[in-house]
Amino acid sequence: MSRSIAQQSVDELGGQSSVLARQRRDHEELDRLMHRYASGGLHAAERQKTLKEIFQLTFSHAFAEETVLWPALRRLAPDGAELTARVEEEHQQINELATRIExxxxxxxRHDELTADAFALIRQDIREEEDVLLPRLQEVLGHDGARLRRLGTTWETVRRTAPTRPHPGVSRRPPGNALAGVPLSAVDRARDALSPPSPRTLWIAAALVAACVVGAALRRKR
Structure with a gap:
């Protein structure tokens, strides 16, 4: 198996735009934000703003993994199902903890106790991804930089439009997460902007869900 992606150069990871390099940058940013939150030098409002940033990045990052990366790993690697099941369980636990924190x-x-538990799980998740899942993905792709970069572009597109809040009741796998992702993202990002979603936003979200369901049903029928 390949070395941990934490120990590889950017060139070994397939370049700056490869999915492995993008994943590592997000992990580094999460680590920075968690250290900032725990530093003790922040005012209460700034501390909560940092926690919000941590969760926004955590959930959009995980959603893109569950939508793009883990299906590819299950398809390409004989042990992909076992590896991704474990990390999806961690994602579910983080969702549940974040809901309790909110x-x-x-x-x-209890707020700080739950937050410490969530941070410990996030760090465990990062270690498992960098040491096991992502090197395994790199291995089955044959260290193909072009494929890693294409996968990185798809992953980044999904991450930038993904939900940013905990949703423990949503499936961790396609098509369930993809069907829920569009409307949830619209509502989450309205909440992130500090304004409640308007009735129009909610109506559009419901319409998008319906369109996704109908589209999936038609594809199955064909």
């Missing part, structure tokens, strides 16, 4: 006030002692 239900507590920042001055509630």
């Amino acid at each position: 239900s507590t006030e920042p001055d509630d002692p």
